[in-house]
Amino acid sequence: AQRVTQPEKLLSVFKGAPVELKxxxxxSGSPELFWYVQYSRQRLQLLLRHISRESIKGFTxxxxxxxxxxxxxxxxxxxxDSAMYxxxxxxxxxxxxxGTRLFVKA
Amino acid sequence: GAGxxxxxxxxxxKRGQDVALRCxxxxxxxxxxxxxxxxxxxxxxxxxxxxxxxxxKSGLPSDRFFAERPEGSVSTLKIQRTxxxxxxxxxxxxxxxxxxxxxxxEQYFGPGTRLTVT
Numbered sequence: 001a002q003r004v005t006q007p008e009k010l011l012s013v014f015k016g017a018p019v020e021l022k023x024x025x026x027x028s029g030s031p032e033l034f035w036y037v038q039y040s041r042q043r044l045q046l047l048l049r050h051i052s053r054e055s056i057k058g059f060t061x062x063x064x065x066x067x068x069x070x071x072x073x074x075x076x077x078x079x080x081d082s083a084m085y086x087x088x089x090x091x092x093x094x095x096x097x098x099g100t101r102l103f104v105k106a
Numbered sequence: 107g108a109g110x111x112x113x114x115x116x117x118x119x120k121r122g123q124d125v126a127l128r129c130x131x132x133x134x135x136x137x138x139x140x141x142x143x144x145x146x147x148x149x150x151x152x153x154x155x156x157x158x159x160x161x162x163k164s165g166l167p168s169d170r171f172f173a174e175r176p177e178g179s180v181s182t183l184k185i186q187r188t189x190x191x192x193x194x195x196x197x198x199x200x201x202x203x204x205x206x207x208x209x210x211x212e213q214y215f216g217p218g219t220r221l222t223v224t
Binding site (some may be wrong): 006032044045046049092099101 | 211
């Protein structure tokens with residue numbers, strides 16, 4: 001069965017510290033993976049997708065097929081990164097994880 | 107340009123009432139998705155349209171849920187005889203692309219409709 005697991009509901013870090021949001025997936029084929037972000041009082045929006053291998057707002061994510069992971073990383077967290085982050089799997093039938101709330105403290 | 111819009115933004119229904127939730131996708135977007143997001147959870151897929159065709163409705167939780175997109179633009183999600191477990195945020199998203207087996211779909215989300223069933 002297809003599944004996305006985000007083990008941390010809440011992650012709190014200090015400004016300037018590295019941050020890693022964990023995501024593990026279960027999928028039998030070649031996965032399409034995404035990170036979506038929802039800032040306070042805003043709608044859900046795409047942050048990045050693995051296929052484009054891009055860096056958005058300093059965030060990167062590498063697909064590790066051996067570990068079935070797609071962790072989101074940023075070397076130096078900023079206060080404006082505080083938001084809800086969702087890892088998502090799939091094409092048109094997207095499967096979302098439960099989300100991790102990132103709180104960056106001043 | 108305008109993004110995806112949804113109405114109403116908030117809906118309170120008494121148990122047993124029927125409700126209709128509307129989604130206006132971005133103009134020209136081929137694909138339209140509905141999700142249900144319960145408190146503390148990620149969005150869960152309900153159904154998918156490509157133009158006016160409903161290609162997947164496997165996520166609809168019961169036959170009380172019905173979605174349509176008759177002209178390939180605006181979509182309505184209808185819930186009949188609402189129950190307390192239907193309380194959730196209902197999200198609509200659209201995408202400019204149609205179905206591609208391993209396509210990288212960027213979905214543009216609306217603000218959601220928060221449904222509370224009392």
